[in-house]
Amino acid sequence: MFEFTNIQEYHSQLCNNATTCIEALQYYLQQIKKNQRLNAFVEVYEEDALQTASRLDTARKAGKPMKRMHGVIIAIKDVISYRGHRLTAASAILKDFEAIYTATALQYLIDEEAIIIGNCNCDEFAMGSSNENSHYGPVLNALDESRVPGGSSGGSAVAVQAGMCMISLGSDTGGSVRQPADFCGIIGLKPGYGRISRYGLIAYASSFDQIGIFSTNLHDAALTLEVMSRPDKMDSTMNKNNAGSFSIQTGAGKKYKLCYFKETLEHPGLDPEIKNSIVKYINELQLNGHDIEALSFDLLDYIVPTYYVLTTAEASSNLGRYDGIRYGHRSKKEAQDIENFYCNNRTEGFGQEVKRRIMLGSFVLSSGYYDDYYAKAQKIRNKLVQQIEIIFSQYDGLIMPVSPGTAFELGKGKNDPIATYLADIYTVFANLTAIPAIALPLFSHSNNLPFGLQVMTKRGNELTLLQISDTLMQLKTAAFDS
Numbered sequence: 325m326f327e328f329t330n331i332q333e334y335h336s337q338l339c340n341n342a343t344t345c346i347e348a349l350q351y352y353l354q355q356i357k358k359n360q361r362l363n364a365f366v367e368v369y370e371e372d373a374l375q376t377a378s379r380l381d382t383a384r385k386a387g388k389p390m391k392r393m394h395g396v397i398i399a400i401k402d403v404i405s406y407r408g409h410r411l412t413a414a415s416a417i418l419k420d421f422e423a424i425y426t427a428t429a430l431q432y433l434i435d436e437e438a439i440i441i442g443n444c445n446c447d448e449f450a451m452g453s454s455n456e457n458s459h460y461g462p463v464l465n466a467l468d469e470s471r472v473p474g475g476s477s478g479g480s481a482v483a484v485q486a487g488m489c490m491i492s493l494g495s496d497t498g499g500s501v502r503q504p505a506d507f508c509g510i511i512g513l514k515p516g517y518g519r520i521s522r523y524g525l526i527a528y529a530s531s532f533d534q535i536g537i538f539s540t541n542l543h544d545a546a547l548t549l550e551v552m553s554r555p556d557k558m559d560s561t562m563n564k565n566n567a568g569s570f571s572i573q574t575g576a577g578k579k580y581k582l583c584y585f586k587e588t589l590e591h592p593g594l595d596p597e598i599k600n601s602i603v604k605y606i607n608e609l610q611l612n613g614h615d616i617e618a619l620s621f622d623l624l625d626y627i628v629p630t631y632y633v634l635t636t637a638e639a640s641s642n643l644g645r646y647d648g649i650r651y652g653h654r655s656k657k658e659a660q661d662i663e664n665f666y667c668n669n670r671t672e673g674f675g676q677e678v679k680r681r682i683m684l685g686s687f688v689l690s691s692g693y694y695d696d697y698y699a700k701a702q703k704i705r706n707k708l709v710q711q712i713e714i715i716f717s718q719y720d721g722l723i724m725p726v727s728p729g730t731a732f733e734l735g736k737g738k739n740d741p742i743a744t745y746l747a748d749i750y751t752v753f754a755n756l757t758a759i760p761a762i763a764l765p766l767f768s769h770s771n772n773l774p775f776g777l778q779v780m781t782k783r784g785n786e787l788t789l790l791q792i793s794d795t796l797m798q799l800k801t802a803a804f805d806s
Contacts, residue, residue: 326351328490331396331544338384338395345377345384345395345439352397352441355488362464364482366402367410368442373397376439392551393436399483399492402443403450404430404535405524413526414458415448417646417653417673427524428559429535429552430493436551441489444479448675449643450495450528452476453503453744454737457677462734465507467773471731474504477536481508484538491548492538497528498631499726499751501536502763502778506726509765509774513537513545516783517758518563520549521556527642529635532755542797545762546570546790553786563784570787572794579613580720580792585621588724588750595729598775601767602725605777608799616723619715624749626704631752632745633688633701639678640685646673680741705756712757716782721792723779725750726763730773750778760786762793766800 326348328334337343356368380395400406403413404427411423426434434440447457455463455478463478465471466486473482477494481504484492494501496514505512514536525535535552539545550570556562584606589599606616648654648669655668674682688697715722728747737744754761761780768774779796781789 328487330541331393331490331547334396334490335390335394338390345380346374348395349373349377349397349439349441352487352489355486356442359466359486359488362466362469362482362486363461364444364463364479364486364488365399365442366412366414366445366460366479369409369440373439373441380437380439391435391437392547393433393438396438397441397490398433398438399441399480399489400430400443401446401450401477401480401492401494403446403495403526404443404493405526406430406440406443409443411443411526412459413449414446414460415673415675415678416459417648417670418651419459419653421651425524427535428521428556430524432552432554433548444477444483444492446479446494447476447500448678449526449639450476450497450500450533451639451677451681452737453499453747454732454734455479455504456734456738457675459675464734465731467509468731470733471773472507472734472737474507474727474731476500477538478504480538481505481510481512484508484510484540490539491544494536494538495525495528496534496536496755497532497635498748498755501538502751502761503727503748505538505763505765506774506776507731509776511539511542511545511765512763513539513549514754514761515549515553515786516563516760517755518561519760519784519786520552521559521562523556523558527638529638530642531638532635534755542790542794543572546572549786568787570790572790574794578791578795579615580795581615581617581718582609582721582723582792583617583619583715583719584723585624586618587621587624591624591728591749593728593746593749594725595769597769598725598729598767601775602777605766605799606723609796612799617719621711623704623708623711627708627753627756628746628749630701630704630708631748631756632684633697634705634756636681636685637689637698638685640682640689643674643678643682646670648673677741708753709757712759713782720788721779721781723777726776726778727751730769730771730775754780757783759783760789762789764793764796766796
């Protein structure tokens with residue numbers, strides 16, 4: 325039976341005729357059917373994927389060299405455009421909409437011979453932390469089906485967690501890759517803003533959004549990042565000279581200077597067991613020769629309000645295009661005028677959480693409150709950027725928890741949206757400051773659910789992020805058993 329370890333081993337199996345792309349794909353298609361109850365996929369591209377796998381097998385057997393993502397089976401979040409396939413952002417307002425072009429980052433993977441197996445369920449327009457705000461219903465955590473997988477990229481996380489693909493893509497606006505990775509016990513990488521093209525990614529908040537990667541190992545995440553990190557003239561926000569190698573070289577004893585914010589571990593909302601595990605792990609790192617220092621950070625309580633003021637403001641602008649005229653849901657109710665027509669379409673098409681964020685964003689941008697909310701939030705964001713630049717001039721990386729707790733029960737987040745917003749306290753910092761961050765699956769809670777550690781580095785330094793992460797992953801056994 326087919327078994328996947330990592331891309332390098334998979335390619336070795338293909339070269340040695342121990343398996344084929346068709347065999348691998350059929351295995352994952354069976355896994356998707358077996359795990360349908362988890363509701364991770366919106367649509368499976370079985371016919372397209374089989375045609376691609378057959379073509380790759382024929383070319384390889386004819387002696388054609390394999391490209392870097394040859395036969396790698398990838399799932400994508402339902403906010404990433406793939407020409408000729410449905411693209412709905414898990415929203416009724418885009419029901420049955422078909423993408424008319426392919427996202428640049430996805431095209432780079434396809435050009436390197438990846439196989440796209442399907443698109444994954446998510447919170448509507450990527451707004452949520454539980455994957456319960458979806459037109460298609462909630463996604464279930466494969467480790468405990470009474471729990472959420474995290475959000476908004478919950479379907480993409482579960483697709484990797486439950487072995488329904490090799491790699492998956494999500495999007496991360498405030499933690500939507502790292503938090504579900506944390507809840508599902510896998511790796512979740514959010515590159516720095518501008519590292520990967522956003523062309524073809526449905527926008528939630530344009531100055532925050534970034535395509536991210538789910539995987540079971542760092543080397544696969546690094547290779548996927550490398551393939552997608554090419555320049556794109558269609559995205560003017562990309563970093564210049566973006567292409568580069570992210571190949572992880574084992575550190576050979578390299579020691580890092582890391583820091584953490586004392587307030588993150590002393591926060592009253594943090595699960596005591598998560599705190600104790602991280603403190604124990606920090607001690608383990610120090611015993612292994614790494615320099616770990618605690619810093620004071622007095623802006624922690626401002627992070628979540630700043631994030632929600634700015635992202636909802638951007639969302640209220642970005643989602644204005646969904647009016648039911650050019651595409652998407654059109655109400656059958658009789659409208660008295662054009663305003664009533666818009667209102668009917670959007671009321672029926674958008675879910676409760678999306679409406680909440682649109683209204684909040686419209687409020688903070690209104691003439692009477694712009695200076696009090698939006699302008700002040702931008703000032704705080706600028707201050708955060710300045711502070712993190714100073715920190716990274718002295719330290720290689722910053723570590724902190726990913727989430728205050730492990731995966732919570734289905735329905736809990738919908739009953740208390742404010743508590744759900746506050747749970748983003750550790751992840752939104754990286755999006756506000758545009759730096760790369762990763763969630764590493766290092767620990768296990770007494771409730772038998774996983775949780776991890778988050779690592780961040782300065783903007784444009786994803787290679788160092790991956791190298792530090794590799795070092796930390798090497799120590800995880802010692803952290804558990806000591």
